Structure formats: C-alpha cells, structure tokens
Amino acid sequence: MAESTMKPPKIAIDPVAWMRQNLFSSWYNSLLTVFVGYLVITSAGPLFTWLFFEATFLGDKPSDCSGTGACWLFISERLNFFIYGFFPQEHQWRVDFMFGLMALSFVPQFIERFPGRKWFGLFGLTGLPVVGYFMIPGGWFGLEVVESTKWGGLMLTLILAYIGIIASLPIGILLALGRRSEMPIIRGLCVVFIEVWRAVPLITVLFMASVMLPLFLPEGVNFEKLMRALIGITLWQSAYMAEVIRGGLQAIPRGQYEAADALGLGYWKKTGLIILPQALKMVIPGIVNTFISLFKDTTLVLIIGLFDILGTVQSTVTDPAWQNVAIEGYVFVAFCFWVFCFGISRYSQNLERKLDTGHKT
Amino acid sequence: MNNTKSIAIGTAMLCGVLAAPFASAATTLEAVKDKGHLQCGVTSGLPGFSQPDDEGNWTGIDVDTCRAVAAAIFGDGQAVEFTPLTAKERFTALQSGEIDMLSRNTTWTLTRDASLGLNFAGVNYYDGQGFLINKNLGVNDATELSGATICIQAGTTTELNLNDYFRAKGMEYKPVVFDTSEQSLQGFVSGRCDVLTSDRSQLAALRSKLADPSSAKILPNTISKEPLGPVVRQGDDQWFNIVKWVLSVQINAEELGVTSKNVDEMLKSDNPSIKRLLGEDGDMGAKLGLQHDFGYEILKHVGNYGEMYERNVGPNTPVGLDRGVNALWTDGGVLYAPPVR
Numbered sequence: 001m002a003e004s005t006m007k008p009p010k011i012a013i014d015p016v017a018w019m020r021q022n023l024f025s026s027w028y029n030s031l032l033t034v035f036v037g038y039l040v041i042t043s044a045g046p047l048f049t050w051l052f053f054e055a056t057f058l059g060d061k062p063s064d065c066s067g068t069g070a071c072w073l074f075i076s077e078r079l080n081f082f083i084y085g086f087f088p089q090e091h092q093w094r095v096d097f098m099f100g101l102m103a104l105s106f107v108p109q110f111i112e113r114f115p116g117r118k119w120f121g122l123f124g125l126t127g128l129p130v131v132g133y134f135m136i137p138g139g140w141f142g143l144e145v146v147e148s149t150k151w152g153g154l155m156l157t158l159i160l161a162y163i164g165i166i167a168s169l170p171i172g173i174l175l176a177l178g179r180r181s182e183m184p185i186i187r188g189l190c191v192v193f194i195e196v197w198r199a200v201p202l203i204t205v206l207f208m209a210s211v212m213l214p215l216f217l218p219e220g221v222n223f224e225k226l227m228r229a230l231i232g233i234t235l236w237q238s239a240y241m242a243e244v245i246r247g248g249l250q251a252i253p254r255g256q257y258e259a260a261d262a263l264g265l266g267y268w269k270k271t272g273l274i275i276l277p278q279a280l281k282m283v284i285p286g287i288v289n290t291f292i293s294l295f296k297d298t299t300l301v302l303i304i305g306l307f308d309i310l311g312t313v314q315s316t317v318t319d320p321a322w323q324n325v326a327i328e329g330y331v332f333v334a335f336c337f338w339v340f341c342f343g344i345s346r347y348s349q350n351l352e353r354k355l356d357t358g359h360k361t
Numbered sequence: 362m363n364n365t366k367s368i369a370i371g372t373a374m375l376c377g378v379l380a381a382p383f384a385s386a387a388t389t390l391e392a393v394k395d396k397g398h399l400q401c402g403v404t405s406g407l408p409g410f411s412q413p414d415d416e417g418n419w420t421g422i423d424v425d426t427c428r429a430v431a432a433a434i435f436g437d438g439q440a441v442e443f444t445p446l447t448a449k450e451r452f453t454a455l456q457s458g459e460i461d462m463l464s465r466n467t468t469w470t471l472t473r474d475a476s477l478g479l480n481f482a483g484v485n486y487y488d489g490q491g492f493l494i495n496k497n498l499g500v501n502d503a504t505e506l507s508g509a510t511i512c513i514q515a516g517t518t519t520e521l522n523l524n525d526y527f528r529a530k531g532m533e534y535k536p537v538v539f540d541t542s543e544q545s546l547q548g549f550v551s552g553r554c555d556v557l558t559s560d561r562s563q564l565a566a567l568r569s570k571l572a573d574p575s576s577a578k579i580l581p582n583t584i585s586k587e588p589l590g591p592v593v594r595q596g597d598d599q600w601f602n603i604v605k606w607v608l609s610v611q612i613n614a615e616e617l618g619v620t621s622k623n624v625d626e627m628l629k630s631d632n633p634s635i636k637r638l639l640g641e642d643g644d645m646g647a648k649l650g651l652q653h654d655f656g657y658e659i660l661k662h663v664g665n666y667g668e669m670y671e672r673n674v675g676p677n678t679p680v681g682l683d684r685g686v687n688a689l690w691t692d693g694g695v696l697y698a699p700p701v702r
Contacts (some may be wrong), residue, residue: 081417214457315406320679
C-alpha cells in the first residue's frame with residue numbers, strides 16, 4: 001500500500017527550465033521565438049497605444065478627439081443608433097426588456113449550479129421568440145406599432161440570427177430525416193430542397209427575396225422586406241443544418257436501429273428516443289459551427305438595405321463631421337461579433353461536456 | 362363535375378382576392394393618405410444627401426425632398442418613413458409599390474426614364490463627375506492625366522464615364538476598383554492611386570475627410586452630366602405632378618424670396634405670384650388634389666430650395682459645396698422652375 005500513496009516525481013517548473021524546454025529547445029526554435037517575440041513587442045505597443053493609451057474616451061463632439069489614438073467618442077455618441085437602429089426612443093425599453101430576457105435565459109447556462117437553469121434555457125428556445133413577437137413589433141396590449149423598417153443595429157442582427165437559428169434546427173432535422181426516409185417522394189423532395197438551397201450563395205437568396213420576389217407578386221401585395229429576408233435565411237440555413245444532422249444520423253451504428261426495432265418501437269418513437277438524442281449530441285460541434293457562421297452571415301442583409309449592426313456603422317462612418325472613424329467603427333463591430341460568437345462557442349463546449357456519456361475516445 | 366370549370370372558377374376567385382387590395386387604392390395619393398405617411402426610398406448613407414444623424418433621424422437634401430412632399434400632403438414634414446435602398450434595389454422597390462417615391466441620388470437618363478416604367482419628376486441636384494487629385498502632382502487639368510492610376514467605385518456609371526472620357530481624349534489610365542466610397546478614399550490616402558474619381562458632390566465630402574483637406578484639390582473638369590432627382594412610378598400622372606410641383610414650388614419660392622422664416626409675413630404680400638404660391642389666391646392646390654395652402658406648408662416645414670441646399674450640402678456644412686450650376690437662373694445657374702399660375 002505504501003507505493004500507492006507515493007507522490008509522482010516533481011516536475012521541474014522553474015521558469016528557466018520551462019523556457020529552455022518550450023521556447024529554446026533547438027536553434028531554429030530559438031530563432032523563431034526571437035522573431036515572433038520581436039513581432040509581438042513591436043506591434044502590440046502601437047496597437048495598445050492606439051486602442052487605449054492615446055485614445056479619447058471622454059467628450060461629446062468630434063473636436064474632442066486627440067487625433068493620434070482611437071476616437072471612441074464616435075462609438076459612444078452613436079451607440080444608441082448602433083444598438084436600436086431607428087427604433088423610436090420612447091419604445092426602446094421594449095427592446096431592452098427583450099435583451100434582459102435573453103440574458104436571463106442564457107447567462108445561467110454558463111453557471112454550473114444555477115437552480116433550474118434547464119428551464120431558463122427552455123424558455124429561451126420557446127417562450128422568448130413568442131414574447132418577442134408581441135413586444136418588438138407592438139400592436140398588442142396597447143403597445144404602439146413599430147414597423148420593421150425602423151428596426152436596426154445590434155437588435156436586428158440578433159433577431160435575424162436568433163430566428164434563423166431557432167427555426168432552422170427543427171426544419172433541418174425534418175429534412176435530414178426525410179432525406180434518409182424510405183418513401184421515395186419524401187426523400188426526393190428533401191434531396192431537391194437541400195441541394196437547391198445549399199447550392200446557392202446566401203447573397204443570391206437575399207437578393208432574390210428582396211428584388212425578384214416583389215416583381216412576381218401583384219402590385220400592392222407586399223410583405224415586409226425583413227420578413228422576406230428572414231424566410232430566405234431560414235430556408236437556406238435549414239438546408240445546411242439538414243446535412244450536418246444527416247452526418248450524425250449516419251454515424252449511429254446499425255445496431256441501434258435494429259435494437260429499437262426489436263423493442264417494437266414505431267418510427268417516431270425510435271427516432272425521438274433512440275436515434276436523434278445520440279445523433280444530435282454527436283454533431284453539436286457541427287451545429288454550433290453553422291450557427292456561428294449564420295450569425296456572421298446575417299451581415300449580408302446590408303446589400304438589401306437592412307441596417308444590421310454593420311450597416312448602421314457603415315452608414316455613419318461616412319459622416320463628414322467625424323474625421324476617419326472607419327477603423328473605430330469596424331473594430332467595434334468586430335468586437336461585438338466576437339463577444340457573441342465566443343459566447344455561443346463556450347456554451348457549446350459546456351453542453352458537450354455535460355452530455356458526454358463516456359463514449360468519447 | 363367539370364374539373365376544368367371548377368379550376369377556372371377557383372383561379373378567378375384567387376385572382377379576385379389578390380387583386381382586391383390593389384383595386385381599392387386607386388391612386389398613389391389616396392393610398393398615401395390612407396396609410397397616413399409617405400414611404401420614401403433613400404440611400405443607406407451618403408453625406409449631405411441622406412444619412413442618419415446622431416439621434417438616428419434622416420437628414421440630407423434627398424431626405425428634405427421627401428419631407429417637402431409629405432408637408433404638401435399632410436401639412437407635416439415628419440409624416441414620412443424612409444426605406445434605405447442599395448443602388449441595385451432602388452427601381453424594383455419603386456416598381457413593386459414598396460415605396461411611393463424614390464429620392465436616392467439617382468441620375469436621370471433616357472434609358473431609365475423610358476424603359477423602367479418610371480418617371481423622373483425633376484432635378485434636385487445637378488451633379489457631374491470630377492477628379493480629386495493630390496496637389497503635389499502639379500496637375501491642373503484633366504487632360505494632363507494620361508497614364509494616371511485612378512481609384513473608382515465598382516458598378517457605377519462613373520466607371521463607364523471615365524472609360525468614355527479617356528478613350529475620347531486618346532489617353533491611357535490604370536483603374537483601381539473599390540467597393541465603397543470609403544474604401545476608395547483609403548486607396549487614395551494610402552497612395553494606391555494618383556486620382557480619385559466620383560461625382561463632384563461625393564468628392565467634396567470625401568475631401569473633407571482627409572487629414573489635411575488642403576493637400577488635395579478637385580480639378581475644374583466635369584466629364585459627365587449627372588442630374589439627380591426624385592422618381593415616381595409611371596401611370597399615375599396626378600402623383601407625378603405632385604412630386605414635380607413640390608420641387609418647383611421650392612425653387613419658385615427661392616426666386617421670390619420666400620423662406621421658412623418669413624413665410625408668415627409673406628402671406629400678407631401683395632405680389633400676385635407669392636399669393637398664388639402660398640395659396641392666398643387661385644386654386645392651385647385643388648388642381649393637384651392637395652390643400653389650397655400646400656405651398657405654405659412646404660415652405661413652413663422644409664423651406665425653399667436655397668435653404669434646403671444650404672442646410673445639407675452648402676458651404677457651411679461639412680460637405681461644403683458651392684451653389685455652382687445649382688444656383689437660380691437669375692444667379693447664373695440652371696435652376697429654372699415653371700411658374701405657379
């Protein structure tokens with residue numbers, strides 16, 4: 001028993017040894033270390049100087065900016081526009097309310113011991129879009145109508161991505177199942193749908209939805225541009241989603257199907273209880289990957305004149321009252337996108353760990 | 362049961378349902394009045410023409426043109442909703458009825474006027490393509506530009522005009538093509554090209570964004586005509602007349618010295634032209650299907666053409682454009698509106 005309590009040999013962790021082992025193990029590694037170190041030091045200095053040390057944070061007009069560092073005043077002055085677009089000031093609390101609900105639904109997912117966090121997540125996936133449907137456009141419970149032409153900024157980006165994500169997952173699952181169906185007509189329809197939508201770029205889909213579709217409808221019959229874009233994005237995304245999920249379905253060993261059949265389960269019970277839970281768990285990285293790429297692809301709505309966060313920034317950086325604020329604007333947009341995409345990614349890793357049942361090698 | 366017959370009836374009913382909303386709004390004016398606001402297509406961000414300000418309100422000369430029409434109809438310059446449109450979408454949006462009028466920095470050409478089912482209702486800004494050049498190069502005239510590297514925006518008429526101009530003069534150039542005006546400016550600043558070409562109004566706005574605006578200048582040559590103005594759908598002459606005459610009223614008002622500040626005093630004026638303009642005399646409004654004092658409302662809420670110009674693109678704005686050809690005909694420009702009588 002004495003051996004089993006013996007501690008493992010202590011590994012030398014003094015900095016010099018660590019550096020010798022990891023940074024200067026051979027002459028070419030040493031050379032690369034020096035070279036990369038030089039690059040980092042020479043570029044990080046000016047970058048941080050521009051971003052923080054010489055940047056202007058306080059003030060309220062273009063002339064307050066130092067001119068040498070970043071002019072963050074431009075962002076803070078226009079922040080309202082970047083977040084809400086043209087949403088009327090007096091109704092912005094409705095959007096804030098939705099932001100709050102969204103945070104309430106998803107932030108607990110990162111906290112391991114949060115009580116009932118599953119229910120918060122479930123609400124985020126089902127109740128949240130319903131509440132949003134009533135809150136944001138208005139017209140119910142005495143809320144004034146705010147037309148979708150006035151939506152914009154971060155709020156519009158989130159709406160587009162959120163609805164695209166929420167709606168494409170179930171449609172994608174159905175399409176994937178349909179493609180593996182033994183009924184030839186259903187299989188044929190699903191194959192055609194997936195191959196057609198997946199073979200066109202999103203920019204074409206959006207352009208068709210915004211420019212061509214109205215020409216086919218009779219004059220006066222119109223549905224909103226945002227609605228057309230949303231339908232286009234959802235259908236396009238569900239074709240991608242279907243293929244990701246089909247990958248998961250194909251990875252399930254035949255034995256699982258046969259075992260389910262042997263238990264006497266019907267098609268839907270077999271799929272819902274045995275196949276899908278395993279398949280979906282397996283393709284979480286793939287699903288999240290498509291979510292993240294959709295989140296970034298929503299910026300393409302710019303070409304059909306919808307003001308997502310990038311659109312609002314792009315339309316204001318040309319303002320002649322501000323001198324060259326384009327870089328600040330784009331850095332801000334990049335930061336916003338990074339925050340959300342990184343959040344989605346962390347959450348998915350969290351989910352993978354939680355659902356891991358030890359089959360991973 | 363005759364299948365063909367029932368399909369025919371079904372189709373007819375479906376068509377009836379689809380056509381119903383279209384039939385009920387006979388004219389654009391009635392449809393706009395029913396909605397309670399004017400839907401106007403603008404650019405998604407062009408300084409001086411249409412751009413959202415700090416509070417997210419649209420400003421610019423194209424925007425004011427829309428507001429003037431709204432003022433004429435509703436007596437309220439705010440009764441207008443804006444649809445930002447890209448260059449590619451603009452005509453479809455108008456044709457499909459998504460917007461009531463287009464005021465989006467759009468050049469009036471024969472092809473557009475004759476083949477798109479649209480009517481140009483006038484010109485609210487006379488533009489032309491020019492060149493922005495670094496002063497160090499010592500070039501004073503576009504004819505000295507042979508062999509120059511030129512920054513252009515992709516997919517615009519400027520690309521074609523440039524080609525025409527250089528070919529006509531038998532000169533060579535190297536194009537460097539960018540997607541947006543912001544990028545083409547960066548190209549110019551970083552020295553990718555010697556010359557930047559675009560509409561003169563845009564060049565002025567871009568020049569004002571340089572670190573040292575005095576280091577660059579706009580050459581005197583104008584190589585194309587770009588009359589920019591509001592556009593409406595063809596086939597509704599009343600609506601076409603309204604948009605056309607709203608602009609004419611603004612130009613006539615400047616000629617007669619009526620501004621948004623003195624319009625209330627001008628109501629007492631003895632000048633018959635001013636009386637007709639402001640609806641104190643005659644029934645000019647009724648002829649267009651508007652209120653008798655629509656001219657007063659336009660001037661009260663938006664002002665005359667000169668005020669609109671000075672406020673958005675004039676010398677005291679960051680865009681800083683002189684009146685140039687956009688001055689009244691009496692001041693040596695080309696603005697000449699038919700009389701209100």
